[in-house]
Amino acid sequence: MSDLSAAPVTVKFPHRSRRGILLGLSLPQVVLVALALALLLVTLVATGLLGAFVLTPLWAAVAALLTVRRNGRTLVDWAPIVARYAQRRHGGQTLWLARPVTRPRQDGLLHLPGSAASLRVVTPGDSANGAAAVHDPHYQTLTAVARVTSRAFALLDPATQNHNVSGWGRALAGIARTGHVAAVQVLERTVPDSGDTLARHWTQYGHAHVPVAGQIYSELVTSAGPAAAPHETYLAISLDLKAARRLVNQAGGGLPGAFTVLQQTTAAVAQAVRNVGLMVTGWLNAREIAAAVRTAYDPAALGALQQWSPTGRAEADPAAAGPVVQVEEYDRLATDTARHTTYWVENWPRTEVGAGFLHGVMFTASVRRSLSLVYVPQTLESALRDIQRRKAAILADASERARRGQVDNEEDSVEYADVKQRERQLIAGHADVALTGLVTITADTDAALDAACTQIETAAVAAGVDLRRLYYQQPDAFALAALPLARTAL
Numbered sequence: 442m443s444d445l446s447a448a449p450v451t452v453k454f455p456h457r458s459r460r461g462i463l464l465g466l467s468l469p470q471v472v473l474v475a476l477a478l479a480l481l482l483v484t485l486v487a488t489g490l491l492g493a494f495v496l497t498p499l500w501a502a503v504a505a506l507l508t509v510r511r512n513g514r515t516l517v518d519w520a521p522i523v524a525r526y527a528q529r530r531h532g533g534q535t536l537w538l539a540r541p542v543t544r545p546r547q548d549g550l551l552h553l554p555g556s557a558a559s560l561r562v563v564t565p566g567d568s569a570n571g572a573a574a575v576h577d578p579h580y581q582t583l584t585a586v587a588r589v590t591s592r593a594f595a596l597l598d599p600a601t602q603n604h605n606v607s608g609w610g611r612a613l614a615g616i617a618r619t620g621h622v623a624a625v626q627v628l629e630r631t632v633p634d635s636g637d638t639l640a641r642h643w644t645q646y647g648h649a650h651v652p653v654a655g656q657i658y659s660e661l662v663t664s665a666g667p668a669a670a671p672h673e674t675y676l677a678i679s680l681d682l683k684a685a686r687r688l689v690n691q692a693g694g695g696l697p698g699a700f701t702v703l704q705q706t707t708a709a710v711a712q713a714v715r716n717v718g719l720m721v722t723g724w725l726n727a728r729e730i731a732a733a734v735r736t737a738y739d740p741a742a743l744g745a746l747q748q749w750s751p752t753g754r755a756e757a758d759p760a761a762a763g764p765v766v767q768v769e770e771y772d773r774l775a776t777d778t779a780r781h782t783t784y785w786v787e788n789w790p791r792t793e794v795g796a797g798f799l800h801g802v803m804f805t806a807s808v809r810r811s812l813s814l815v816y817v818p819q820t821l822e823s824a825l826r827d828i829q830r831r832k833a834a835i836l837a838d839a840s841e842r843a844r845r846g847q848v849d850n851e852e853d854s855v856e857y858a859d860v861k862q863r864e865r866q867l868i869a870g871h872a873d874v875a876l877t878g879l880v881t882i883t884a885d886t887d888a889a890l891d892a893a894c895t896q897i898e899t900a901a902v903a904a905g906v907d908l909r910r911l912y913y914q915q916p917d918a919f920a921l922a923a924l925p926l927a928r929t930a931l
Contacts, residue, residue, distance in 0.1 A: 454789035608717030617818035617872035621685035679927035786878030790905035879922035
């Protein structure tokens with residue numbers, strides 16, 4: 442029997458380092474400083490102090506680029522991001538249109554815009570349930586996607602919550618220790634519902650002929666179904682084909698061997714998540730993966746995809762998975778029937794909070810959104826090397842401040858304590874994963890999108906989460922946040 446008096450589990454996240462690669466400077470800042478110093482040296486040699494004085498406006502501009510901050514970044518850090526956006530805009534790449542072609546299409550190609558253009562859905566010939574996977578030839582990964590359900594976490598007793606949270610940590614640790622999993626993505630999203638699933642259930646199991654009650658239920662299903670906003674949860678497991686090359690070769694090599702290794706991995710993952718209160722209801726086939734992608738770009742298509750499907754689950758042709766039109770703006774993305782904006786979780790709560798701290802963000806009324814948690818396993822060697830680099834950088838900065846007679850920085854003390862705690866956990870045998878959180882807000886119009894963003898930002902503040910809108914990076918950010926493909930490159 443569960444102990445109802447058990448205290449709810451709390452979580453606390455480490456401080457996110459803002460430390461640069463050299464003396465607190467980021468790579469663009471280091472490059473700019475080096476160029477400015479080189480120019481100053483050449484100027485002094487060629488023209489003396491007078492020439493350097495003439496270039497005073499240039500030195501002032503360099504200082505502004507290094508010190509003026511906008512949305513958490515200095516101007517020089519924004520420069521490469523804005524430059525890439527300007528290049529796409531100048532080249533006409535901010536507008537993407539699906540063009541009909543007469544030549545034969547590559548089987549399973551998803552036809553997505555941007556960096557996801559080469560993704561292909563493949564199905565092994567011996568798959569008993571038709572489960573498929575997404576092959577990325579550039580990053581050499583093979584990704585399987587599962588539909589997941591669970592009981593409402595907020596309604597569980599504290600002992601069960603504690604068990605599920607610690608069990609999920611053990612499941613992630615087991616995945617990380619395999620050495621061949623590139624990433625794990627948990628995607629939870631809300632979608633508009635046409636009511637087709639509810640209507641099918643009522644048609645199959647209901648008793649419309651019952652006097653009074655049958656008529657009332659029929660009217661309720663007709664009116665309430667389209668107004669619903671169901672939640673969907675997907676679990677995506679990405680296999681690193683390079684890291685798993687030995688296992689793939691042992692299984693026969695090529696994509697068939699990779700599928701064998703992936704199926705072994707997904708079976709182990711399904712068992713692990715089952716022990717923490719999650720239920721894998723099925724691994725998606727090619728048409729279901731295409732439908733999950735399609736409805737992310739075009740939420741209004743969900744009703745039609747459900748109605749056309751004989752099973753009632755949304756299915757789509759992989760060739761039609763992408764949007765018909767995509768328009769990139771600096772702070773949002775327009776695709777078919779929706780507008781989207783993607784945020785990055787810059788900071789997680791740094792004080793003790795309950796494990797359900799994201800409840801307010803996930804259940805904000807009348808807001809359609811996708812929340813993605815992407816876990817990238819780190820090897821023990823790379824994690825320890827990263828810890829040593831961070832410790833050396835913190836101590837070097839502290840030594841430099843002491844040499845200059847500056848006061849200690851409390852932020853460095855907190856960061857050093859977090860790094861030491863991480864090192865102790867690794868030595869104790871815990872696995873290390875890098876966590877990235879992304880939130881995509883979706884609405885039908887720009888005005889509705891702005892209102893929804895305000896609601897989510899307010900809910901995030903209440904949850905102790907710092908969100909940063911990914912300006913000039915919306916297409917790639919949307920592909921990472923809203924598509925259940927376990928991709929990590931932004």
